[in-house]
Amino acid sequence: xxxxTTFEPEFxxxxxxxxxxxxxxxxxxxxxxxxxxxxxxxxxxxxxxLAPDFADRVxxxxxxxxxxxxxCGSSREHAVLALQACELSCxxxxxxxxxxxxxxxxxxxxxxxxxxxxxxxxxxQEIGIDLDRGRIEVDGTIYQARPLPEFLQGIIRAGGLVxxxxxxxxxxxxA
Amino acid sequence: MGMTAAxxxxxxxxxxxxxxxxxxxxxxxxxxxxHDITGELAFAIFRSMGATEVCDPDKVVLVGDxxxxxxxxxxxxxxxxxxxxxxxxxxxxxxxxxxxxxHTLLPERGLxxxxxxxxxxxxxxxxAGAFSALGTGMGSSDVAAxxxxxxxxxxxxxxIRATYVGRRPxxxxxxxxxxxxxxxxxxxxxxxKCVEFDGEAIASLNMDERMALCNMTVEGxxxxxxxxxxxxxxxxxxxKHGEGALDHLVESDADAIYSQHQVIDVSELEPQCAVxxxxxxxxxxxxxxxxxxxxxxxxxxxxxxxxDLRQAxxxxxxxxxxxxxxxxxxxxxxxxxxxAAREGIMETLLEAGAIVGxxxxxxxxxLHMGVMSDDEVAVATTxxxxxxxxxxxxxRIHLANAWVAAASAVAGEIVHPGExxxxxxxxx
Numbered sequence: 001x002x003x004x005t006t007f008e009p010e011f012x013x014x015x016x017x018x019x020x021x022x023x024x025x026x027x028x029x030x031x032x033x034x035x036x037x038x039x040x041x042x043x044x045x046x047x048x049x050l051a052p053d054f055a056d057r058v059x060x061x062x063x064x065x066x067x068x069x070x071x072c073g074s075s076r077e078h079a080v081l082a083l084q085a086c087e088l089s090c091x092x093x094x095x096x097x098x099x100x101x102x103x104x105x106x107x108x109x110x111x112x113x114x115x116x117x118x119x120x121x122x123x124x125q126e127i128g129i130d131l132d133r134g135r136i137e138v139d140g141t142i143y144q145a146r147p148l149p150e151f152l153q154g155i156i157r158a159g160g161l162v163x164x165x166x167x168x169x170x171x172x173x174x175a
Numbered sequence: 176m177g178m179t180a181a182x183x184x185x186x187x188x189x190x191x192x193x194x195x196x197x198x199x200x201x202x203x204x205x206x207x208x209x210h211d212i213t214g215e216l217a218f219a220i221f222r223s224m225g226a227t228e229v230c231d232p233d234k235v236v237l238v239g240d241x242x243x244x245x246x247x248x249x250x251x252x253x254x255x256x257x258x259x260x261x262x263x264x265x266x267x268x269x270x271x272x273x274x275x276x277x278h279t280l281l282p283e284r285g286l287x288x289x290x291x292x293x294x295x296x297x298x299x300x301x302x303a304g305a306f307s308a309l310g311t312g313m314g315s316s317d318v319a320a321x322x323x324x325x326x327x328x329x330x331x332x333x334x335i336r337a338t339y340v341g342r343r344p345x346x347x348x349x350x351x352x353x354x355x356x357x358x359x360x361x362x363x364x365x366x367x368k369c370v371e372f373d374g375e376a377i378a379s380l381n382m383d384e385r386m387a388l389c390n391m392t393v394e395g396x397x398x399x400x401x402x403x404x405x406x407x408x409x410x411x412x413x414x415k416h417g418e419g420a421l422d423h424l425v426e427s428d429a430d431a432i433y434s435q436h437q438v439i440d441v442s443e444l445e446p447q448c449a450v451x452x453x454x455x456x457x458x459x460x461x462x463x464x465x466x467x468x469x470x471x472x473x474x475x476x477x478x479x480x481x482x483d484l485r486q487a488x489x490x491x492x493x494x495x496x497x498x499x500x501x502x503x504x505x506x507x508x509x510x511x512x513x514x515a516a517r518e519g520i521m522e523t524l525l526e527a528g529a530i531v532g533x534x535x536x537x538x539x540x541x542l543h544m545g546v547m548s549d550d551e552v553a554v555a556t557t558x559x560x561x562x563x564x565x566x567x568x569x570x571r572i573h574l575a576n577a578w579v580a581a582a583s584a585v586a587g588e589i590v591h592p593g594e595x596x597x598x599x600x601x602x603x
Binding site for chain 1 (some may be wrong): 212213215220241250252295315320362396398453474531559563564
C-alpha cells in the first residue's frame with residue numbers, strides 16, 4: 001500500500017468497498033423501508049441484502065466500487081439518497097443503469113465510469129480520489145474516468161437539478 | 176434519412192421536424208405519473224425548487240398503489256401527502272383509494288393515447304409502449320422538474336428492433352416473449368435504448384399481453400419501448416378514445432436506422448422462467464420441475480390483467496391449491512377485479528383456495544400482503560426476482576407467466592402447465 005506521501009495533493013485517500021455486477025436498487029435500499037426516508041433509516045439499510053454490516057463499516061468519504069450496470073431496477077431516487085446518507089464520496093463502476101445515473105446527476109452525486117480502476121481495486125483497499133478531475137489512484141497508478149457530456153456537467157455545476165430548476169423558474173419570472 | 180418511432184415521438188414533443196439518436200432534446204411530456212413512495216419525494220423536491228404550481232394540472236396523474244390500502248401509519252401518511260399535493264396543485268387525475276396499479280390504470284382510465292410521451296416516477300412506465308406510445312421511468316427530481324417547467328431533457332435513444340418470427344405455441348404469452356429476449360440481451364443489453372417489437376408473434380398478442388411484454392423491457396435496461404400500431408391497437412384506441420386517437424399514430428420509417436436487430440423464433444419456445452436472482456437468468460420451465468414452492472403470486476403491473484386472471488382461473492377451475500402453498504391473486508385494477516367477479520373468476524379462484532388481494536404493488540415490492548420468510552420460494556408473474564425483493568434476503572423468486580404460476584400452485588412445485596391441464600382449457 002502506498003502512503004499518502006506518494007499522492008498528488010489533490011488526491012484524497014479513501015477506503016473502497018467493492019461489489020459485483022448488476023447491483024440493483026432493491027439492494028442499495030429495499031423498498032420496504034422507504035415509508036420513512038430520514039438519513040438515519042436510509043443509511044442503516046443501505047446495501048443491506050448483500051452486506052448487512054455495510055452501515056457499520058462505511059465511514060465518511062469512502063468509495064463504493066462496482067461492476068457493470070450499477071443501480072439497475074427501480075426508479076427510486078432514494079437509492080442515491082441512501083448512498084449520500086452513508087456519506088460516500090462517489091461510486092466507481094464499469095457502467096451504470098440509466099435511471100440511477102440520471103438520479104445521481106440530478107443530486108450532484110459523483111459517478112465515475114472507469115472499468116480499468118474497477119479491475120485494479122481490492123475490497124477494503126485505500127485509494128486516492130480526485131473528484132474534480134475524475135481521477136482515481138490505485139497503488140501508484142492513476143486512472144482517468146470517462147468525462148460526462150457537457151449538458152450533464154452543467155446540471156452538476158448548478159449544484160444539481162433543484163438549483164437548476166430554481167434558476168430557470170427565476171429567469172422565467174424575470175422575463 | 177428515415178426516423179424510428181422513438182425519434183418521431185421525441186421530435187414531435189420537442190417541436191422539431193427531425194431528431195436523431197444521441198441528441199439531447201427538451202421535450203414536453205403528455206403525462207407525468209407519480210406513485211405514493213417516489214411521489215412523496217417528488218412533492219418535497221418540487222417545493223424545494225421554489226415551484227408553487229404544476230405547469231398543467233391535467234397532465235399530472237397521481238396513483239397511490241404501492242401502499243394502498245396502507246399497512247402502517249407511515250404508509251397512510253404517504254397517501255395523505257399525495258392527496259394534499261393533489262388538492263394544493265389542483266391535479267385532475269388522482270387515484271389514492273385503491274383504484275389500481277398505475278401502469279394498468281393509465282390506459283384503463285383513458286389517460287394514455289398512441290403517440291403520447293409519458294414520464295413516471297416508476298421504472299415500469301415503459302409499459303406504455305404496448306399502446307404505441309413512449310413511456311419512460313425517471314427519478315423524483317426529474318418528474319418534479321417536469322411538473323414545474325412543463326418540459327424535461329431527454330437523450331433520444333437508439334432503437335433495438337426485436338422481431339419475433341414463427342407461430343406462438345400453446346402456453347406462450349407476452350411474458351415468455353420478453354423473458355426470451357432478456358435471456359439473449361441480458362439485464363443491461365438495452366441500456367439507454369428503445370426496444371421496438373414486431374413480427375408475427377407480436378401481432379398475435381392482445382393488448383394485455385403487449386403490456387406484459389413492454390413492462391419488462393426496463394429489466395434489460397431499456398429507456399423505453401414501442402409496439403407499432405396494427406389492427407389490434409387501432410381497435411383498442413378507437414374503442415377507448417374514438418377515431419381522434421388515430422391522429423397521432425406513429426411508426427418507424429422503412430429506412431430508419433436500428434442499433435441492432437434481434438430475431439427470435441418462437442415456434443419451438445417452451446414457457447420461460449427467470450430464476451433467482453436476475454430477470455435475465457432464464458430457463459425453460461421444464462428444467463425446474465420438482466422445485467417446491469411456498470408462494471404463488473399472480474398479478475402486478477405486468478400480469479394482473481383479465482387475460483392473466485382468465486388463464487389462472489382456467490387452471491384453477493375445479494382444482495385446489497396444493498396444501499401449504501399461499502396462492503395470492505392481485506388484479507391490477509378494481510375494474511379488472513369487478514370484471515373477474517362478473518365472469519365468475521373470483522369464485523373459481525377462491526374455491527380453489529387462492530387469496531384474492533386488493534389492487535396494489537404490495538407483495539411484488541416486498542411491502543405488504545405476501546412478504547416471504549427466510550428461504551421461502553415463490554413463483555410470481557411479477558417482473559423482478561432480485562435478492563430480497565419480496566421479503567427475506569434468502570427468499571427466492573421465479574418469474575413466469577400466469578399459466579405456469581397457477582399450475583405450480585396446484586402442483587406445489589414448478590411445473591409446465593401442460594402437466595396440470597388438458598388441452599381444451601388452453602383456449603380460455
